[in-house]
Amino acid sequence: MARLGKMQVVGMVGVLLLLLGRGGQCTSEAERAALMAFYGALDGPNWKQNDNWGNEGDPCQSGAQWFGLFEAGSPRPCEESVQRLSMVDNDLKGTLPDVFSVFADLQEVYLGNDRIDGTLPSSIFSPNLTTLSLVELQLTGRFPSSVGTATSLEVLVVNNFKVGGFTGKFPAEIGNCRELRRLDIMENDFRAPLPEELGSLTKLQTLSTDYGFGYGGPLWRWSIPEWMCNITSLESINMRISILYGTIPTCLSYLTNLRSLDLGINSLSGSIPSELGALTKLTTFIVTGNALEGQLPGSLSGWNSIRDLDISQNKFFGTLPPEWSGMQKAESMFLNGNTLEGKLPSEWSALTSLIRLVLLGNRLSGSLPSSWCSMTSVATLQLEKNNLTGTIPACYGQIATLRYLALSDNDISGTLPDFVDTALDELIIINAHLEGTLPNLPSTMEYLTLRSNHLAGTIPDSYSKFQNLLWFSLGENDLTGSIPPGVVKESMSWFSVAYNNLTGELGEWLCRARSFNVTGNPYLDCPLPSCCGFVGGC
Secondary structure (H helix, E strand, O other): OOOOOHHHHHHHHHHHHHHHHOOOOOOOHHHHHHHHHHHHHOOHHHOOOOOOOOOOOOOOOOOOOOOOOOEOOEOOOOOOOOOEEEEEOOOOEEEOOOOHHHOOOOOEEEEEOOEEEEOOOHHHOOOOOOEEEEEOOEEOOEOOHHHHHOOOOOEEEEEOOOOOOOEEOOOHHHHHOOOOOEEEOOOOEEOOOOOHHHHHOOOOOEEEOOOOOOOOOOOOOEEOOHHHHHOOOOOEEEOOOOOEEEOOOHHHHHOOOOOEEEOOOOEEOOOOOHHHHHOOOOOEEEOOOOOOEEEOOHHHHHOOOOOEEEOOOOEEEEOOOHHHHHOOOOOEEEOOOOEEEEEOOHHHHHOOOOOEEEOOOOEEEEOOOHHHHHOOOOOEEEOOOOEEOOOOOHHHHHOOOOOEEEOOOOOOEEOOOOOOOOOOOEEEOOOOEEEEOOOOOOOOOOEEEOOOOEEEEOOOHHHHHOOOOOEEEOOOOEEEEOOOHHHOOOOOOEEEOOOOEEEEEOOHHHHHOOOEEOOOOOEEEOOOOOOOOEOOOO
16 A cells, blocks of 8 residues: 555545544534634633633534534534624624635624724625624724625624724615615714615615714715615614705605604704604604704604604794694603794693603793693603793692603792602702792602792701702792701702891701802801802802
């Protein structure tokens, strides 16, 4: 028999071992070598977890599998190759090596919250890949057009790049990924509109992009494409901070499976199409921070599944639609920062699921509806900076869920109701016309601000029970009597009773507050206590 050379022997041994071992071997030698290249390129010895990496034997062997190749706590049975790679927040550092073509059966890749830089290897995409998630990395360059080869791709997430981000155009080849259900490409630096080939993805359910804004600043802008209206499978659209301009297309009403639509912080103009009332599955609608105008369509009362509505910081005018009382599942409504006028609709008392109602900064008038006491879930009522008049109905002090009430800069008058039967922790009414004595309040109070009113009488001793009070501001009223020492807490950032008619002595107890102001009380016995933190004198 002819004598074999050393290299021939090694080669034959390698082949023999491979053939003999395939019955119990999950990964090939080529895959093992590729995994070790991945380990070496990304500083594997210093990972938070690198269990069994580099050990002899099969990387997928049960009980000795290499960390990151299985779901934690639920190892998947090994087939004949690596199918999953998951490394998130594991101190990976370096450039992603181009080794992925070896993993022909790779289905899922999760990399995130690590210092992985460089470009994304085009070989990471293959016909078997179903999920690619790259979050909070430092990748740069153009996104590979080879994404079109990933014909089984269902989830593509490449977002939240704190440094860098993909540039150029997002590849049109994405249109070949007919199984795609989720596309999230937020916080990158793409500089062109989404490719219209996306309109052919009939299984797409989630689309998220704020791209184009980029870390180099906005260089262009684009409008909401009408081809998006063809993707009737869409359930969620998030295009916040996407440099959008133009109007909201009426054809979005075709997306009858839509549950969430976020177009916030763009430059959209025009009105909200009344046709959008057909989106009866919608649970979230956000258009805050645009230049939208016009009257609010009453037809949106068809949104009987809506939970979160935010149309704040626009130019809407006209009255609040009474028909919106049909939004009976609404939990939060933000309409602040517009030029809405007219009365508060008494019909909105039917909004019994409403938790947060924010109407500050409009031109609303009339009185607070007593019918709103039927809002049995409401926790936040923000109505500052309007033209509201009249008194606060006594029943507001019986809304058990109420925690935050703000009515500053209105023409509210009369006395304050007692709020002891509520969960109130913030009461803010500045620059109004309140009179009478201070109300009874629950022990849950954290912020009490009633500055610039006409309140009289004394500070109740019961206010000493406020154990979590952070802010106490009763300046510019007509209060008399002494300051109960127990009112001032070490938790307080600010204590002010300036410009009243208070009397009595000041003690070291005043020093419990980080800052205080007792200026403008001519009958207080001075001097101030010998501590820091005061503002103004007696």
